[in-house]
Amino acid sequence: MTLFGFRIPMMASLLVWAVVWEIVGRLDVIFLIPPMTEIIEAGIRLVQTGSWQNATLITLRSFALGMTLAIGVGVPLGILMGLFKSVDNLMSLWVNMFVSAPLSALVPILMILFGLGETTVVVTVFLFAVWIIVLDARAGVMQVPRSLFEMGRSYGAGPWTLFSKIILLSALPEILAGVRIGFIRGVKGVVIGQILVSILGYGELFELFSRNFEMASFWALTILLFAAAMILSAIVEHFETKIEYYAGARA
Template identity: 60%
Template sequence: MTLYGYRIPSMAALLVWAVIWEIIGRFELVMLFPPFTKVLAALGDVISTPSFAAAARITMFSYLAGLAIAVVFGIALGMLMGLVKPADRLLNMWVNIFLSAPLSALVPVIMILLGMGTPTVIATVFMFAVWIIALDTRAGVQHVSPSLMEMSQSFGASRFKRLNMILLAALPEILAGVRLGVIRGVKGVVIGQLLVSIIGVGALFNLYSQNFLMAHFWALILILFAFALSLAALVGRLETRVEYYAGSRG
């Protein structure tokens, strides 16, 4: 970002919002917003508690399990839609519907099927992450240059090798979908633990809100935001490293 000819880091926007948050908290304009400095001070209290360590383990397991299943299934579904036109015509509408639908409304249905526990949270993470991964994979596969496939066929490449070539050529879009799925998965794990089974960070959110520990409540939200953005940044760095493959589709 450039302002009056000076380059300003993107983090400066966060500092502006932190200052606004601090002012609102200091003047007690909104009871739910304590000063930002108090939220930062509460970070240490939240992280150091045994309940946070236990909640983090439960949440991390549910999140990583659901995300892993979403990545595998989403890439496979996107490859199928990108390569098989009848499958794309059949599934594309439904994938877009699930992507734009209020998935929170489906969580109670998942609870009825899987019960009130970790499997429901895993399924919720899966539901939130899988559709964007599938659509981005489909887009990447459909942008693969036909000449690349013709060349592979002329050299007698097997079907398995051709699928690998398509996967590598579509990797930038696939990683873009995974990056978005990572962020949506964090939303899924929190909603799953709050709406269905009050476990993990959902239990901590419930505890802090019931006892009006709003500084701790917002500190926990900051931890989740930092976690999601850090994972997305890691995937984003990997995404930049494989942009070389995009040149083979031109």
Template identity: 70%
Template sequence: MTVYGYRVPMMASLLAWCLIWELVGQSGLMFLLPPLSSVVAAGIAMVQTGTWQAAALITLHSFAVGMVLAIVAGVALGVLMGRFKAVDELFSIWVNIFVSAPLSALVPVLMILFGMGETTVIVTVFLFAVWIIVLDTRAGIQHVPNSLIEMGRCYGASPFALYGKIVLLAALPEILAGIRLGLVRGVKGVVIGQLLVAIIGYGELFELYSRSFDMENFWALTIILFAAAMLMSAAIEYIEKKIDYYAGVR
């Protein structure tokens, strides 16, 4: 952004909103919005407690298992849909339905099927993340030129080598884009799942802080989640930029 001929870094916008938050909090106009300095202090104290560390481990485990399953299943189904028209016609309508559907409404159904525990949260993360990974992988596979595949076959590449060294690498930019979007949706899924289950992980802490009107810890926990999602997204985006030459060669 440029203001009066001077380039203003993007971080300036974040700092401006932090300043507004601090001023509004210090003014006492809104009980639900404490000063940002108090939120930061509460967050520093909170991450040192055993309660937060135990909840973070539970949340991280649910998120990691759900995301690994979503990436494996999403990439596999996306490759099949991108390469085989029959598979694409069979699954495309369902993938598009689940991408656009309000998946939060399915969590109570998952609680009935899988109980009030971590399994429900893992399945919620999976459902939130997998569909966008499928769509982006499918798009990447469909953009792989047939000439690359024919070249591999001419040189005697086995099916494993053909997909592992040619097709997947050529589609890698779109696959990583899908994984990056899936990570963000997965964070949403783990929070929604734990909030509705409300007995494990971050969901238990959110329920505790909101019920006791401990807004400093509530906002600190929210900021930690936002920061984690942004860092994971930025890490995948960095990897995307490093492998952009695959798209150029393709």
């Protein structure tokens, strides 16, 4: 962004919003919005507590397990849908239905099936993330030109070589894009799952802070979650830029 001839970093907009938030908080217009300085102070105190550290470990474990399952299922399924029309016809309806469905409404059903524990949160993360990963992996495979298959066969490439050297590498940009979006959706899933379960991880802390009207701590925890999602997205995006030439090679 350029203002009056000077290039301003995009992160500067966060500082502007922080100043606006501080002013609104100081005016005491809404008790739900404390000043930003109080939120920062609460965040510093929060990360030093054992309750936050234990909640973070539980949340990271649930998120990691759910995302591992989502990637392990979503990428192969998307590749199969892109390669085989029969698999695509069988699964595309269900995948598109779950992508557009309000998955939050399924969490109470998951609580009945899996109980009020970490398993429910892991399954919630999986359901939130897997479908977009499937769709992006499918799109990546379907964009691989058939001429590359013919070229590979003409040079004597076997099925595994075709898959590993042509299909997988050519589809890698879309696969990573799906994983990046899946990470963001997975963060949403772990938070929603823990909030509805309300007895473990960040869900327990959110319930505690909201019940006691500790809004500074509530917002501090929210900002920490947003920051974690942005960092995960930036890490995957960094890897995307490293393999962009594969997408160019398909043209």
